Amino acid sequence: MKHTSDVVIIGGGVTGLSTAIHLKLQGVDQVTVLERHHIGAGQSHRAAGILRGLVRDESLSRALVESIDFFKTFDQRFAVPLLLHPTGYLLLSESTQAAIVDEVMAVSEQAGCRSERIDARQAQQLQPGLREDDETLYVYEPGAIHLDPMPTIQALLAVASQMGVTVCEGCEVAKLAVQGERFVGVDTSQGRYDAHQALVATSVWGSNQLAQLGVEVPVYPHRAEMAFFHAPWASDFRVSRILTDARSMLYLRPEGQMQMFVGWRESDRLHGVEDMVAEDPDHYRQTSHFESLADMHRRLAITLPPMARGFVHRTYACVYDYTPDGLPILDRVANVEGLYFALGFSGGGFSLSPWVGRCMAQFMVEQKVPADIERYDLKRFAEGRVLTWANVDPSKDSV
Numbered sequence: 001m002k003h004t005s006d007v008v009i010i011g012g013g014v015t016g017l018s019t020a021i022h023l024k025l026q027g028v029d030q031v032t033v034l035e036r037h038h039i040g041a042g043q044s045h046r047a048a049g050i051l052r053g054l055v056r057d058e059s060l061s062r063a064l065v066e067s068i069d070f071f072k073t074f075d076q077r078f079a080v081p082l083l084l085h086p087t088g089y090l091l092l093s094e095s096t097q098a099a100i101v102d103e104v105m106a107v108s109e110q111a112g113c114r115s116e117r118i119d120a121r122q123a124q125q126l127q128p129g130l131r132e133d134d135e136t137l138y139v140y141e142p143g144a145i146h147l148d149p150m151p152t153i154q155a156l157l158a159v160a161s162q163m164g165v166t167v168c169e170g171c172e173v174a175k176l177a178v179q180g181e182r183f184v185g186v187d188t189s190q191g192r193y194d195a196h197q198a199l200v201a202t203s204v205w206g207s208n209q210l211a212q213l214g215v216e217v218p219v220y221p222h223r224a225e226m227a228f229f230h231a232p233w234a235s236d237f238r239v240s241r242i243l244t245d246a247r248s249m250l251y252l253r254p255e256g257q258m259q260m261f262v263g264w265r266e267s268d269r270l271h272g273v274e275d276m277v278a279e280d281p282d283h284y285r286q287t288s289h290f291e292s293l294a295d296m297h298r299r300l301a302i303t304l305p306p307m308a309r310g311f312v313h314r315t316y317a318c319v320y321d322y323t324p325d326g327l328p329i330l331d332r333v334a335n336v337e338g339l340y341f342a343l344g345f346s347g348g349g350f351s352l353s354p355w356v357g358r359c360m361a362q363f364m365v366e367q368k369v370p371a372d373i374e375r376y377d378l379k380r381f382a383e384g385r386v387l388t389w390a391n392v393d394p395s396k397d398s399v
Contacts, residue, residue, distance in 0.1 A: 001190065002193075005030040006195060008193050009198070009199045011035065012035025012040065012042075015345070015360075021357060028361075030166070033166070038169050043321070044203075048149075048251070049149045050089075054141045055107075056388065056389050074155065085254070087146060090140055094136070114141070118139070119138065120132045120138065146242055175187040176212055182337045183338035196338050198338065204219070204321040205281060217378060218344075221280070230312075233311070239253070251263055266347055284317065293312060297312065323346055324386060328345045329343050329378050
């Protein structure tokens with residue numbers, strides 16, 4: 001069967017759905033999202049769902065602030081309910097990183113992200129049970145939020161559907177079709193889709209799809225592990241804030257009343273491609289290894305001493321699409337008119353998705369690179385323009 005569309009979006013995760021919505025907002029008539037499984041089945045549903053603007057790069061912070069605002073005003077924009085948790089964010093760092101922390105705060109303030117340095121007493125009021133010592137710095141960002149990924153994906157799907165976006169699940173793309181130097185469509189398990197433009201937004205699977213056309217992108221698979229920990233049995237200890245800790249190299253957020261989602265700060269642990277744990281995203285162990293989990297629990301007790309008595313509730317793993325600088329590639333194929341890609345989010349795709357969707361839709365409609373994403377081009381790696389954005393300087397792990 002043959003189908004036609006103005007734009008096809010390959011990948012039904014948060015990036016694809018957000019771009020579809022923004023294409024409709026910019027007046028594109030026929031937009032089709034193709035997902036090989038169910039909507040959100042890729043890496044999107046495995047996201048932590050954390051959005052905070054406190055980062056060491058003004059452009060990136062501005063993008064995150066925009067994304068936070070998008071979700072905070074989602075109900076008003078689209079008349080579709082969306083549950084979000086405005087818990088705020090606590091950054092724990094070392095006193096030796098004071099200059100960097102001050103830089104992070106100043107840079108993010110320029111982007112519209114409000115934060116404040118607080119003392120140990122104030123930090124304890126915001127999150128009882130935090131470690132207290134003279135070597136820890138505390139910064140609080142009150143505007144940070146977190147969301148449950150799959151309900152959020154379903155809310156985006158509802159909006160896209162109401163706008164007239166065609167969504168095809170169980171539709172695997174086998175081939176990107178090109179005539180001369182122009183994209184003309186895709187061959188799929190459900191037939192041919194003719195279109196003038198396409199966006200490849202398929203996370204870790206995207207590099208292989210582009211490789212069909214001889215396009216090489218430095219996007220590498222990296223397996224990351226997460227866990228849900230339960231508060232100590234028969235205690236009143238709770239996690240109420242989003243937290244990251246430079247010492248323990250962990251990030252976490254509340255999960256319901258008694259649990260917390262905990263993950264590794266991968267950017268602190270990866271200093272090059274050689275540090276990445278390459279796995280096939282279609283065939284990999286989807287639970288944490290015991291040794292890694294035991295280390296995570298030990299480190300969690302450094303950040304939150306009461307959690308030494310907590311326990312593991314469940315674990316999982318995912319395969320990120322990592323780039324050398326941990327930031328996405330938002331570009332078009334140089335020698336194929338009409339073919340665009342948004343890949344390499346390195347674990348941050350969920351938090352950037354509203355901003356990426358707006359920028360990629362604008363890119364495709366105007367056929368001109370928006371100023372907001374010029375620096376996220378593919379050529380930056382060959383030209384040595386890698387980006388620095390982490391809230392700490394890489395250092396040897398001391399715990």
